[in-house]
Structure formats: C-alpha cells, structure tokens
Amino acid sequence: MNKNIMIVGVGGQGSLLASKLLGHVAMQAGYDVKVSEVHGMSQRGGSVVTYVKYSDDKVWSPVINEGEADLIISFEMLEAARWVSFLKKEGTIVVNNQEIAPMPVITGAAVYPEKIAEKLKKAGVNLMVVDALSLAEEAGSAKATNVVLMGAVANHMEFPEEMWQNAIAECVPPKFLELNHKAFALGRNQK
C-alpha cells in the first residue's frame, strides 16, 4: 500500500501545518513516511506544494510527479487547476473554494479562469469543494482554514479520529487547541 498526497496553495496559507498533521497521523499508524516541503523564495505569496507519501513498505522518492497523486488538497481554486495533472485518474481533489488573484492577474497581464470547479469536474476529476474560510471564521479564526480542510480530508482517509486528535495536539500550540479542534470538527462534517 502506497499513498501519495499533495498539499498545494499560496505561500502563507498554512500548508506546512497541514503536512505536519498528515505526517504525524501516518507515522502513528506505523507507516514509513516522507514529507517534502518548499521554503524560502517560494513562500512569499507564490505557488507552494508539499508532498506527503506513506507506505507499509518503504518510501523512496520524497516527491510526487505527474499522474501519481491519490489525493490533492488544494487551499485555493486556481492551484487545484495548476496541479491537476499530478492527480491519478482515480484520485480525488479536496479544494477550498477561496480564490486569490496572483500578481499577473492583478496587473492585468493574465486572466483568472472562471468556473474552475465546473471545468475540473467536466474533465472527469473527482472533486470536493469546501468553503473552508467561512467554516474557519465560524470556528473563530480565518487562520484555521488549513485545519478545516484537513477535517474534510480526513473523511477520504482511513485513519481513526483519535490519531487526528493526537496529531493536532502535537502540532498546534496549546492556546489554539480548542479553536483547531472546532475547526477540524467543522471540516469533518462536510460530506
């Protein structure tokens, strides 16, 4: 059993915490795990991608290439479209419905595509859209968008709830624990 999961989004959206949670859960379940992150220049509002791979055998390469992802977790609509070629034909995308205009769109040099979700579905992608920002605000802070998404993603994975709760407790500062538990639960309720 090998699972390849990508977390994509815009620098600053909190994808590192999401990959940390996933890595922790997979490790608790006894799998071999590799997580590959991007730091530095790519963080400053640029397109960011994190790879999480786990296996009951051995994980070799820490990266995921085109056609290899079982699951893509996208923090932003355009980023879901950008990385769709990485998805396996039978894979799933869980996407936050937020739209963030990149600088070439802001300056008018490019156009933000319309109706991305519709077009992805039409291409045959198994797509789940989550209003994670609103749910995060409902939980108490827009910053918990990442944890809401992970709640929604948990429905597509085989790990028991307890492991997720352990991972959240490990990775989140104690004073934000309650907020993040709430955010995770709201994501979990999205079917």
Place this chain on the structure above:
Amino acid sequence: MKKLLLGNEAVARGLYEAGVAIVSSYPGTPSTEITEAAAKYPEIYAEWAPNEKVATEVAIGSAIGGKRAFCGMKHVGLNVAADPLFTASYAGVNAGLVIGVADDPGMHSSQNEQDSRHYAIAAKVPMVEPSDSEDACAFTKAAYEISEQFDTPVLLRMSTRISHSQSLVEVGERAELPAKEYVKNPAKYVMMPAFAKAKHVVVEERTAKLTEFAETTELNKIFWNDTKIGVIAAGSTYQYAREVLGDKASYLKLGLVNPLPVQLIRDFAAKVETLYVIEELDDIIETHCRKIGVKVIGKELFPWIGEFSQKLIAEKLFGAKENTFTFPETIPPRPPVLCAGCPHRGLFFVLNQLKVTVSGDIGCYTLGASAPLSAMDTTICMGASVSGLHGFNMARGGDSASKSVAVIGDSTFIHSGITGLINIAYNQGHSTVIILDNSITGMTGHQQNPTTGFTLRGDPTAKVSLEKLCDAVGINRVRVVDPYNLAETRKAIEEELAVEEPSVIISRRPCALLKYVKHKKPLKIVTENCRGCKACLRLGCPAISVVNGKAMIDQTQCVGCGLCADLCKFHAIASEEESK
C-alpha cells in the same frame, strides 16, 4: 525511538549525538534550519555570524581549540567561505570539524546552480552526501569520525530536497566528549610558506589514504538485485532511481562523494551489463569513472540542469509518458511577491517613479525586480549592489551617480555590503546607497543579525548602529526615512542623488511578518468613490485586486499600511471607521 525529522533537523540531531559543542553559521536557504535546530539543544553553543567566512573561521578556531565544531551555509555561502576552507584543509583539525553546504538544484531560492562537490575536489577534503534524513543524522556523525581520523575538515553536502524533506530517523544518545588538549604547534597551524609546503605533502598523502578508506567505508553501499542494469548514484538521485527501477537494477549508493573509490566502482561495473551514473548538476562521478576506465552512461542521457525526479529518470530510460488530467485553459503563473504591508514596497514604488538605475542585492527585496514595481537592474551576489554600483558609476561617469542607487538589506549589508561602502568613501565615489533595514534577516525566515540587537537564541546583545557605522567609514550624509511615507522617501532620495558626495539612506521599518509588529485594521474600498483608475494596483500589493471595474481589498491579507490610500486621488480607500 523514531522521529519524523527534516533533513536539516536530522543533521542537527547528528551534531548533538556527535558531541558537537560549537556551531557558527550564516543563514541561507536551504541550509538555515540546521543551525536553528542545533540551537535548540542546550548542550550546543550556536550563533549567527555576520557571514560564512567568519562562521567558518569560528568553527576552525573551535576545532583547533579542542571542541567538535560545525558551520552551515548554502552553496553560494561556500564561495564566501572558500578562503578559510582551502587552508584549513592544510592545517587540519584537532577536534572534528564539519562544514555543511546545501546545494539548490532547480534554484528554488538561489541565484545560481553551482555544484559544491567541486570545492571538495579543489580543497582536497572529504565530502559526505546523505540521501534522506536517516543518512543525514548518521553521515553527520560519521563525518566527525573521518575528520578526526584523517585530520581534515569534512564537507557535508546537502541539497534542497534532502534538507527540506522529512523522513524517519532512529535517534540516539549524545556522546559527551571532553575538550581535546590544545598544544602549540606552529608547523601544523601557522600556514606560512615553510610550514604550508610540508603540509601540502601531508594533504596529498591524506587523499591517498582517504581513497583507500572509500573502498571499504559503510558510507558507500552496494545493493544487489538484477544485474542487467547497474546504477551509481548519491543523495536524492539514489532515491529517485530506486523508485523507478526497484529490484530491476543493482545500485552502488555513494555516501562518500570525495574522494571516490576506484576498485569498488570497477568491481561493481564488472558485474552489471549496462551501467548508468545518475547525478544532478555536474558530471563528477561520471568523469571519475571514465578516468579509471569504467564505461558508463551519464550526461549523454541525463541533464546538466535542474532538479531530477523519478519521472525524469523514467522518461530518460524508458521514454515513459503518463496519461494525465489537463485543465482546458491557460493557468496564470503565481510568482512570489512582496507581502502585503512589506516595508520594501514603498521604497521600490518611489524608485520606479524616479526611473533610476537600481543596483540590487540578495534578499526578499530582490522581488522588487518583478512587475509592477520593476525597480531593479542588477543582482549578482551578496554585497554586489554597493560595490557594483561604484563600478557602474565609474564606468559611466558624468551624472551617472545622480541617476542610480544601490539597495541592500540590513543583514546583507553587514554580510558584505560594508566593505563596498568603505570602497565608495575611500575612492571618492558619489554613489547613493539605500539600506533596507527591516530589523531581521527576512528571506531565510526571520533570523537575528548584528543589527537587530538579539542573538540566535533571542538574548539581548550589542547592536550595530548603521548610522554610526556609515559615519565611521567616511560617509557624511546618512539619513533615515520611513518607507511607509512615500513623500518623505521620495524627497530624501532626490536630495541625496543631487549632492556630489556619497550618501546612505536607511529605509527603516520592521518586516510586516514580525510577531511584535502591530498591524492596523484592514482598509476598505469606498465603492462610490472608486473610479476604477487602478492607480493602487501599481503598488503590486497582493491584497489589492480589481473586480468588476472596482478595486477590492482582501481583508485576510491587508495589514492597513496605508500606501494605497496615500496613492488614491479619489479618497476611495479608507479605514473601517472612515469608510462609514
């Protein structure tokens, strides 16, 4: 116990377990977290040095002084540290010395793609290269054994993919080592010609011994499977190859990448039908194989440029192509940008307006080169903004110095900008240098530096006064501006360009991402006032966009810096209270 660690954290763990006492580094992506993680072990003294040369010399001094020492840097940092490295190779060590260098194939966050293995060859020092976090911890410890056994500094080569990937590491205990005795020994430590000549002989003998060691060390491993295909690889390319070929190939995984073994490679080659050398960047292993008469397939198949992947290797070997999903439209790129509220934005906006030539440098502010700010003409290396501007103005003569500026961050200025400024003052230049003082080393993720007043561990310490420093080197015109104040910033630059003497403008405001920086509430658009003129878009702020002909401010990103409100002639941007 197994822990999920970043490659860089695993190196720090290796330092801890190897009993390392002293770490001195300069931050640089992708190497920075080694030193940050090392600083979390109370048993290790860790510091940020002003640059990689200083850091390396501190580590050399510590090793001579009898404690195991380390310094970490990115690949281009080793250019700065090359001077001490080459002679430390002659002097050797007392306690172990390891220099960590992180290459950046694919240039995720760098200005070039140099292969630091050349330094190991040129400086005649051993180099180890891990392929995952477990290796990173183990090889770091092994590097100290090699250093002390062979009396040499050892290079530890990381790469972006190894540094920034997490994998499982079996962690162990720390070896608490007593300080080695320091014995005065000028023939070993004073590298003047008479002594250095004798030491060069020792270095060559050492290389011969290390080559023998390379034949048998556990750092180099053979994995026998099917022998139709043989692969020689190191670092991340070993992992990619293993993913593609699995048990269909046998592997010689090199952990010691300098010096390379001879007999081990010949024996491996003799038992496989087709032998590939798969290596990112330059053809170092391949060249070695040819030199010892081993026929391999290497760079005629695999690229010299960029980062490899399992897909690239599969395509080169089998021409495999995946049938994948495609999105039916062009997807706009999403390049990195200056953050909302970034203090550099106001400065670059003014420089763009003034249409001056901007000699740029290395840091977040290199993003000032991107549209719509487009306010940078050159960027070469750390410090070159200041020294390069002097050369540019000398070459162009006339009023060149009144139409050009250098921009350099606080940390970069201390790293190697100050020497360029001394050159301007000393050689009677008229250049205008702007120090972008955001009170932190920003690009690499917020490291303290000598201008911030805090150490790596966050303790208060002596703080370099940029004003006094510039004054002391002979710059009579030093002034400070707030880049959130566009009018004041513009006036200062115009005045300093006009005078016929060198000047320094310190553009001072802390990075908007610093935790202690208090933000104002997000600004809002007064829709009825907005004419859709898009003047606010010229700031290149990621929080501002135009939707249906009217400006819109993203409330999750805006920090209320007010630059856009300042620019808007129609009072269409206001705080929440004002907009009511």
